Amino acid sequence: xxxxxxxxxxxxxxxxxxxxxxxxxxxxxxxxxxxxxxxxxxxxxxxxxxxxxxxxxxxxxxxxxxxxxxxxxxxxxxxxxxxxxxxxxxxxxxxxxxxxxxxxxxxxxxxxxxxxxxxxxxxxxxxxxx
Numbered sequence: 001x002x003x004x005x006x007x008x009x010x011x012x013x014x015x016x017x018x019x020x021x022x023x024x025x026x027x028x029x030x031x032x033x034x035x036x037x038x039x040x041x042x043x044x045x046x047x048x049x050x051x052x053x054x055x056x057x058x059x060x061x062x063x064x065x066x067x068x069x070x071x072x073x074x075x076x077x078x079x080x081x082x083x084x085x086x087x088x089x090x091x092x093x094x095x096x097x098x099x100x101x102x103x104x105x106x107x108x109x110x111x112x113x114x115x116x117x118x119x120x121x122x123x124x125x126x127x128x129x130x
Contacts, residue, residue: 016046024052031055058105066093066101073097 024031028045031052035042042048070093099109 019046019049022049022053024049025056026052028052062098062101062105065104066097067091069097069100070094 028048031048035048035051070091073094073096074091095109095111102109
């Protein structure tokens with residue numbers, strides 16, 4: 001088991017050096033901003049890029065799960081509408097799909113309530129004088 005230690009170190013060194021050439025989807029500045037906002041300060045760009053890669057993977061997994069939930073929901077709707085034989089292949093990701101996917105990862109998402117002064121507020125763009 002002690003023999004595998006140098007190999008692990010070599011793999012780690014190679015991985016860390018490859019991070020310098022990799023440009024993650026989430027910019028370094030954005031990751032650094034949120035890390036500093038949470039109290040984490042690190043001058044090493046490689047560490048910030050590792051956090052960016054982990055965040056990118058997390059977001060990709062959530063999006064993939066939401067897509068699977070969307071497909072399941074739409075296939076259930078299509079089974080109900082077999083009489084019409086509607087073959088709409090476009091997928092529509094809803095807030096409910098995203099909320100269910102996030103809930104699997106321990107993130108609770110709630111819709112913000114909509115408030116209006118009167119029932120017609122926000123429905124008619126005409127002026128008040130009319």
